[in-house]
Each structure stands twice: as C-alpha cells, then as structure tokens.
Amino acid sequence: MEEKRTNSGPELLVSLERGSGRPLRAQLEDALRAAVQQARLRPSDHLPSTRALAADLGCARSVVVDAFAQLVAEGYLVARAGAGTVVAPRAGAGLRPAPSRPAEPTYRYDFRPGVPDLRLFPRVAWRRATAEALDSAPAATLGYIDPAGARPLRQALAGYLARVRGVAASADEVMVVAGIAHGLGLLYRALRVAGVAEMAIEEPGGAEQRMLVRRSGLEPVPVDVDGEGLRVDDLERTGVRAVLVTPAHQFPLGAVLSPRRRAALVDWARRRDGLIVEDDYDAEYRYDRRPVGAVQGLAPDRVCYLGTASKTLAPGLRLGWLVPPPVWAGRIVEVRRRTDLGTSVVDQLALARLIDSGNLDRHLRRTRPVYRDRRDALVRALNAHLPEATVSGVAAGLHAVVRLAAGTDEQRVLRSAAQRSIRVAGLSPAYLRGSSAGCGLVLGYAGVNESAMPEAISMLAEAVHET
Numbered sequence: 386m387e388e389k390r391t392n393s394g395p396e397l398l399v400s401l402e403r404g405s406g407r408p409l410r411a412q413l414e415d416a417l418r419a420a421v422q423q424a425r426l427r428p429s430d431h432l433p434s435t436r437a438l439a440a441d442l443g444c445a446r447s448v449v450v451d452a453f454a455q456l457v458a459e460g461y462l463v464a465r466a467g468a469g470t471v472v473a474p475r476a477g478a479g480l481r482p483a484p485s486r487p488a489e490p491t492y493r494y495d496f497r498p499g500v501p502d503l504r505l506f507p508r509v510a511w512r513r514a515t516a517e518a519l520d521s522a523p524a525a526t527l528g529y530i531d532p533a534g535a536r537p538l539r540q541a542l543a544g545y546l547a548r549v550r551g552v553a554a555s556a557d558e559v560m561v562v563a564g565i566a567h568g569l570g571l572l573y574r575a576l577r578v579a580g581v582a583e584m585a586i587e588e589p590g591g592a593e594q595r596m597l598v599r600r601s602g603l604e605p606v607p608v609d610v611d612g613e614g615l616r617v618d619d620l621e622r623t624g625v626r627a628v629l630v631t632p633a634h635q636f637p638l639g640a641v642l643s644p645r646r647r648a649a650l651v652d653w654a655r656r657r658d659g660l661i662v663e664d665d666y667d668a669e670y671r672y673d674r675r676p677v678g679a680v681q682g683l684a685p686d687r688v689c690y691l692g693t694a695s696k697t698l699a700p701g702l703r704l705g706w707l708v709p710p711p712v713w714a715g716r717i718v719e720v721r722r723r724t725d726l727g728t729s730v731v732d733q734l735a736l737a738r739l740i741d742s743g744n745l746d747r748h749l750r751r752t753r754p755v756y757r758d759r760r761d762a763l764v765r766a767l768n769a770h771l772p773e774a775t776v777s778g779v780a781a782g783l784h785a786v787v788r789l790a791a792g793t794d795e796q797r798v799l800r801s802a803a804q805r806s807i808r809v810a811g812l813s814p815a816y817l818r819g820s821s822a823g824c825g826l827v828l829g830y831a832g833v834n835e836s837a838m839p840e841a842i843s844m845l846a847e848a849v850h851e852t
C-alpha cells in the first residue's frame with residue numbers, strides 16, 4: 386500500500402494499492418468518490434492538477450485525467466477552463482454529513498457552573514509566558530517528552546501546590562494531565578487494571594464526575610454528604626475502598642470537610658487500605674473563610690490529589706495535575722503510555738512561567754475580589770427577588786446552591802429560565818439516589834457582571850414564580 390500527498394497545489398490524501406488487481410484508474414475514482422461522499426472533499430474544493438497528482442501517486446497522468454473525466458461525467462467534479470478541477474457545488478447533497486454537535490446556544494445571562502469569567506483570562510501575561518517559554522526552550526523540549534509532563538512545570542507545580550494547598554510532593558511525584566477529568570480517567574483505568582470494581586462518590590456530587598466513573602467501568606456507590614462534608618461513617622458502611630471527594634469545597638453543596646472528618650477519612654484509608662481521590666477543583670477561590678489545605682498533605686501515601694487550571698485560568702487550556710500516592714504512580718504512567726503521549730509542551734512551559742513569575746498569584750489576587758463582589762451581588766439579588774429561597778455554599782468557589790420552595794418543579798424552572806435566555810443548572814442531576822430535598826438550582830455566578838446581577842436574578846425570579 387502506498388500513501389502519498391501532492392507537493393504542489395492543495396493537499397489530498399489518496400492511497401493506491403498496487404498489486405491489488407484493481408486498475409489504478411478505478412481505485413483513484415473510488416477514492417475521490419468516497420472523499421466527496423464522506424465530505425472530506427467539500428463542494429467547490431480545488432483538486433490538485435492532474436500533473437501534480439500523477440507525480441505524487443507515481444502513475445501516468447492519463448490515469449488521473451481519465452479518473453477526473455469519469456467523475457465529471459458522474460457529477461462529482463466540475464472542470465473549469467483555466468481554473469482546474471473543483472468538487473461540484475452540489476456534490477454530496479442529500480448525503481448526510483458526519484454528525485456534528487449542535488452549536489451551544491448563547492444566553493443573555495449564563496449561570497452555567499464550573500466556568501470562570503473567560504473575559505478575565507490574563508492574555509497579556511499568558512502571551513508573555515508563551516513567548517518566554519518558546520524563546521528559552523531547547524529544541525529537544527519539543528520532542529516526545531516524558532508523558533508525566535515537562536520538568537519545569539512539574540517543578541513549578543510542586544512549589545505552588547506546597548505553598549498554596551499544603552500538598553506534599555516532589556516534582557517527580559507531580560504528573561501533568563489535560564484537566565481533572567483526564568486525570569480521573571487515567572486513575573480509574575489503573576484502578577480497573579488492579580481489579581477495583583467500585584468507586585464511592587459524594588451524594589450529591591458532580592453528575593459529570595459520576596458519569597466518568599461509570600464510563601470507566603467502575604460502579605459508583607453514593608455516600609451521603611452533610612454540613613461537614615462527606616459522611617465517613619456512611620463510607621465505612623459501604624465497604625468500598627476508593628472514594629472520590631471534594632474536601633475544600635464540596636461539589637455542589639459547598640461544605641468544607643471538617644477537621645474531624647478529615648482525620649476520620651485518613652483513618653478510614655489507613656485501616657481499610659483505602660484510596661482517597663481528592664478533587665481540588667476550585668480551592669483557590671475562597672472569600673470569607675480561612676484557607677483549608679489539601680487532605681493530601683495529611684496522608685500523601687493514601688491520597689491521589691487532582692487540581693486544574695480550568696477555574697483559575699480557563700477550561701480551554703486543558704491543563705491539570707495529578708499527585709498519586711507512590712504505589713499508584715507507576716500504574717498510572719503505564720496506562721498513560723498506552724493511551725496518550727502527554728499534553729502540549731508549549732502550554733506546559735507557559736504555565737510554568739506564569740507560576741514562577743508570580744503572575745498566576747497576581748491573577749488570583751485580581752480576580753478573587755471580582756468574584757466576591759459578584760457573589761455578594763448574587764446573594765443580595767436573591768434576597769430581594771427570591772426571598773423564599775435558601776442560598777448555600779457561597780463562602781468559596783464560583784457557584785451557589787439555591788433551594789426553592791417545596792413543590793417547585795425544577796425542570797419547569799429550567800425551561801422557563803431558558804425561554805428568558807438565562808442558563809441555570811438544576812440540582813437534581815447531582816443525586817444518584819434522588820433527592821428528598823426538593824427543587825434546587827446550581828448558579829455559577831463567575832460570568833455575570835455585578836451590575837447585571839439584579840436584572841438577571843429578577844428575571845430568574847419571574848421564571849420561578851411563573852411555574
């Protein structure tokens with residue numbers, strides 16, 4: 386089998402198989418027909434010249450001329466005098482293109498949880514960090530590097546996580562991943578390989594995180610959460626030996642895992658040979674409470690710690706980090722070698738620069754008060770327009786949980802809000818067993834300006850009261 390590309394004119398990937406018994410002309414016709422049908426070649430796309438394509442495929446030009454002529458006759462191609470051959474304007478019409486995801490609707494007020502204000506992304510600092518990283522990186526850095534990540538970022542993260550989150554890890558123990566979701570996927574695969582079948586998760590917890598557990602072939606087992614975070618006695622009862630937990634800011638309810646629960650959780654892991662998977666997704670944002678360190682700092686041998694740049698910078702960067710206990714590190718690297726070869730090294734080096742230069746800290750110091758003001762405006766507006774609602778989980782993070790009066794229909798509220806161009810998330814998907822706590826909303830307030838909050842919430846209140 387030969388696979389060649391043209392080296393003049395538009396690029397076109399066509400493969401011809403010599404010795405297959407099928408004439409080259411027929412093979413070329415089939416390949417071009419398929420390219421049009423599968424929309425790899427689209428209406429009005431230019432084809433290479435017959436001379437270039439023949440040279441590229443190593444066949445006589447007449448083979449290409451004849452194949453083009455046949456496809457012109459079939460209506461797939463159009464020959465334009467002096468302008469070469471193009472795909473016919475309506476070629477492939479009636480054929481269904483590969484399914485694509487519908488475009489996300491845009492909302493006037495978007496309270497989608499889990500996304501920071503992307504307008505606040507530190508573009509200038511990031512551009513500078515990227516330029517510095519590119520200027521100083523030796524050529525070898527751009528090759529296939531250690532899938533665990535670029536050395537400068539692992540070093541920067543080890544220092545940053547120790548300083549800001551109390552994580553105990555050397556650079557060797559930090560692994561760079563494409564966000565927490567990627568890190569969890571790797572860990573779950575390693576758990577499956579080791580024969581683990583169940584994963585305890587918080588109830589309520591992140592619906593996406595629960596789906597990831599399931600899609601990775603593990604059975605999610607719900608464990609109750611209360612005002613002190615995960616109920617370790619409930620975890621104990623399940624008999625499961627691995628648990629996913631959000632200690633710094635329980636998702637979605639917002640509790641901090643209390644000191645005695647932290648101690649109980651670590652004690653559980655030691656007694657049961659258990660694994661604590663710590664999802665530290667938004668701990669950098671806290672407003673009126675003291676910072677709480679990561680559980681990992683209390684028991685590095687028992688905790689697999691995960692963090693992300695998705696909330697502090699932007700989810701689109703797809704940059705996160707994983708600090709597994711030593712016994713799991715090698716197994717995760719093994720999974721990774723078989724599944725991917727790491728994340729973009731340029732972005733890794735840029736993040737290392739951003740951290741080392743102090744610009745990430747500066748960005749956090751600049752954005753924290755912005756989000757705190759939005760949170761305050763949200764709470765004020767909720768008190769004014771939805772006084773019957775109970776608001777919780779607002780001491781930290783970028784979202785609030787709002788429980789509505791008994792009997793309110795969550796789905797109807799979501800629909801009615803969407804009709805007013807307001808996006809909010811319901812609380813019920815956070816429950817695996819279903820909730821008895823009634824209707825609730827999860828409001829990510831990071832993307833709504835302080836000045837717009839009163840109008841946004843008064844419109845949301847209208848949506849609630851209409852149902």
Ligand SMILES: Cc1ncc(COP(=O)(O)O)c(C=O)c1O
Nearest residue numbers: 499564565566591636666693695
């Ligand atoms: C609780 C929680 N964990 C993890 C994530 C995923 O983060 P990442 O973008 O790093 O995959 C999210 C995203 O919203 C989240 O809410």
